[in-house]
Amino acid sequence: MNWLRVFFHGGLTSYRALFAWLNPWIFLPMLVVYPLFQTVFFVYLGQAANVADNTFFVIGNSFVAAAVTALFGMGQGIAGERRFQTLPILLASPASRLALFLGRAVPTIVNGFIVAAITFALGAALVGVTIDRYAYGGLAVALAASCFACAALGMCIGSLTFRTRSISVFADAIGGALLLVTGANVPLGRLPTIMQELARYIPLTHGLDAARALANGGPLSAAVPQIRDELLVGLGYFAIGLLLLRYFERDGRRAGSFERF
Amino acid sequence: MTRVFANGLRVHLLQLLRSPFDIVAMLVWPIIFASIAYYLIGTDANTRVLFTASLGAAMMMMWSQVIVGSGFALDQQRNQGTLELLVAAPVPLVTVIAPIMIASAAFGIYGLVVTLAWGRFAFGIPISIDQPAAFVLAVVAAILAIGLLGMIAASLFVLSRAASYLGVALQYPVYLASGLLVPLAILPAWLGPISWILAPTWGYRALIHAADGQSAWPQIGMCLLLSAAYVLVALPCLAWFERLARERATLRLS
Numbered sequence: 451m452n453w454l455r456v457f458f459h460g461g462l463t464s465y466r467a468l469f470a471w472l473n474p475w476i477f478l479p480m481l482v483v484y485p486l487f488q489t490v491f492f493v494y495l496g497q498a499a500n501v502a503d504n505t506f507f508v509i510g511n512s513f514v515a516a517a518v519t520a521l522f523g524m525g526q527g528i529a530g531e532r533r534f535q536t537l538p539i540l541l542a543s544p545a546s547r548l549a550l551f552l553g554r555a556v557p558t559i560v561n562g563f564i565v566a567a568i569t570f571a572l573g574a575a576l577v578g579v580t581i582d583r584y585a586y587g588g589l590a591v592a593l594a595a596s597c598f599a600c601a602a603l604g605m606c607i608g609s610l611t612f613r614t615r616s617i618s619v620f621a622d623a624i625g626g627a628l629l630l631v632t633g634a635n636v637p638l639g640r641l642p643t644i645m646q647e648l649a650r651y652i653p654l655t656h657g658l659d660a661a662r663a664l665a666n667g668g669p670l671s672a673a674v675p676q677i678r679d680e681l682l683v684g685l686g687y688f689a690i691g692l693l694l695l696r697y698f699e700r701d702g703r704r705a706g707s708f709e710r711f
Numbered sequence: 712m713t714r715v716f717a718n719g720l721r722v723h724l725l726q727l728l729r730s731p732f733d734i735v736a737m738l739v740w741p742i743i744f745a746s747i748a749y750y751l752i753g754t755d756a757n758t759r760v761l762f763t764a765s766l767g768a769a770m771m772m773m774w775s776q777v778i779v780g781s782g783f784a785l786d787q788q789r790n791q792g793t794l795e796l797l798v799a800a801p802v803p804l805v806t807v808i809a810p811i812m813i814a815s816a817a818f819g820i821y822g823l824v825v826t827l828a829w830g831r832f833a834f835g836i837p838i839s840i841d842q843p844a845a846f847v848l849a850v851v852a853a854i855l856a857i858g859l860l861g862m863i864a865a866s867l868f869v870l871s872r873a874a875s876y877l878g879v880a881l882q883y884p885v886y887l888a889s890g891l892l893v894p895l896a897i898l899p900a901w902l903g904p905i906s907w908i909l910a911p912t913w914g915y916r917a918l919i920h921a922a923d924g925q926s927a928w929p930q931i932g933m934c935l936l937l938s939a940a941y942v943l944v945a946l947p948c949l950a951w952f953e954r955l956a957r958e959r960a961t962l963r964l965s
Contacts, residue, residue: 479880487883492747494893499751619732623739630743636750 456545461553464527465561481565482572485515489573492635502637505581508573509589509661510634516566516593517600517654518625523558524604525621528695529611537611538708541699551695555601562597563590581665588664588673595677596657599684603653605691612698612707628654653687656680715802719810720817723784727818733780737772737818741826744768748892749834761836763919767892769826770915773819773853774889775882777861781815782875785868795962798869804949805942808865813858820850841924845931849921852934853914859941860910866948870956891915910937 489511496507528551531537540550574580581589607620614620629635631645632654638646649655660676702708727733748764785808788794797807830836840846868875887893888902889911895903906912917930956962 476876479876483880484883487880487887491883491887491893494887494897495748495751498893498897499753501751616732619735622732622736626739626743630747630750635747640750640753 453546453549456549457553460550461557464530464554465557481519482568485511485565485569486572488514489569490576493577504577505579505665506662507635508570508577508579509665510658512566512570512573513593513596513654513658513661514628514634515569516562516597517628519562519565520558520597520600521604521607521621521625523561524555524601525607525617527554527558528605528608529617532611541708547692547695551605551692555605558601558604559594559597562600563593566593566597582667585664585667588670589661592657592660592664592673592677592680595680595684596654599653599657599680599687602684602687602691606687606694609691609694609698612702628652633658651683653680653683656683712802712806715806716810719807720814723811723814724817726784727780727814733776733818737776737822738825740775741768741772741822742829744771744892745826745829754834758836761830761834762839762922764892765826765830765836766918766922767915769819769823770853770911770918771886771891772822773816773857774885774911776819776822777812777815777857778864778878778881778885780818781811781861781865782868782878784811784815785865786875789962798953798956798962804953805862805946808869808949809859809862812861812865813854815861816854816858819854823850840922842921842927845927846918846921849914849917849927849931852917852931853910856910856914856934856938856941859938859945862945863941863948866945866952869949870952870961885909885911889915908937910934910941913937
């Protein structure tokens, strides 16, 4: 029972704090206008380069919107504790670490999903993309898998808060790299081989593959392997994130560095 | 006033040079934008086209640094409790805010160097500038104009901490409307007149013309003309929003 209380209460409070204590004016420019115009920008860039159709870029950037939301959300969810000097209190509690951090991941995943859905709906309407409505279920599954994988990567980034003053540097750089390396805006076949190989181990790549296959009329069964791979990548990062958090927590206790700024 | 302006420039540039976030962001983002452009256009395309894309990516970073970086710089002043002191200083607010904007734009030179170096060493794109003097002047004019365009938005940043997030949202619309990386010819026609009043449009064109050996003076002139116009718009905006911020006592709210 206490596990569930920590999971839900902790997660919800942390999510509310992300918006600097409930300021809706931050949500609109950051999570609606920014990803929408990013989508439109890359749609036109794609048209200028004549590389892929609008659907490619609308799906790519909707997923990136979810990824960035999850990366920053999860990262800041942990880093914010240090900033507001509540990290030592949090870590002194006997609460399950899995409940603590999984609780922070769930609202971030839901948020990323909603942001991606808004970006997709508005972006598709603006540039005239239509997708068969039977594909939406599969797209939602692929998106949910990507949101989980990105939140897991965000947890790895968040764990760095024990060692560095600001994790925004990492979240921003990695969020930017996802635009390029995952094939969100450049077809993977156009990237160098080393980047294509690297992309297989990065969240989004497999989710995007699945989503594009579904949007092109492919059956859900054909996209299942990619969705499975995306979930596996996410599970891998989630495990690494938990291990990093545990390691840095122990190290922080030994060094007495939780409150060092 | 000159001392305040010069000191403001120096202090903000020093802060930028010691900010890991700004240094890393200005290193990573131009590389990402330029690389996406190169891979989409095709790395085997005409090197002149790729070089133009590099300049577009650099100009994008200059605008982003002004509109996002300076917004967060003002937020930082708010968090540290120094924004009230800056606003209360016995000098016009513009002499305090303008250096932050112009220093942010000047930091974009780092982005320009990164982009050109990345293009040269990673993709073999030659750095070929036919009129170096005009190119340097174009960079200076672009910094001034983009910094002062940011000052109009900065008046909003003074009013409320939430406003600085507006800067994040204003990045891509200006990239699009200025024809940076995406040619204006393929965009809706109504964006044309909007592009004329945006400094990045003329800064970008000035850089391209100077690099290509064409006359860049009309574009540099437009940058200077727009700079003057932005000051005329920003002054009343700053005064108005400063008064509002004082009335609502929002300067300290962090």
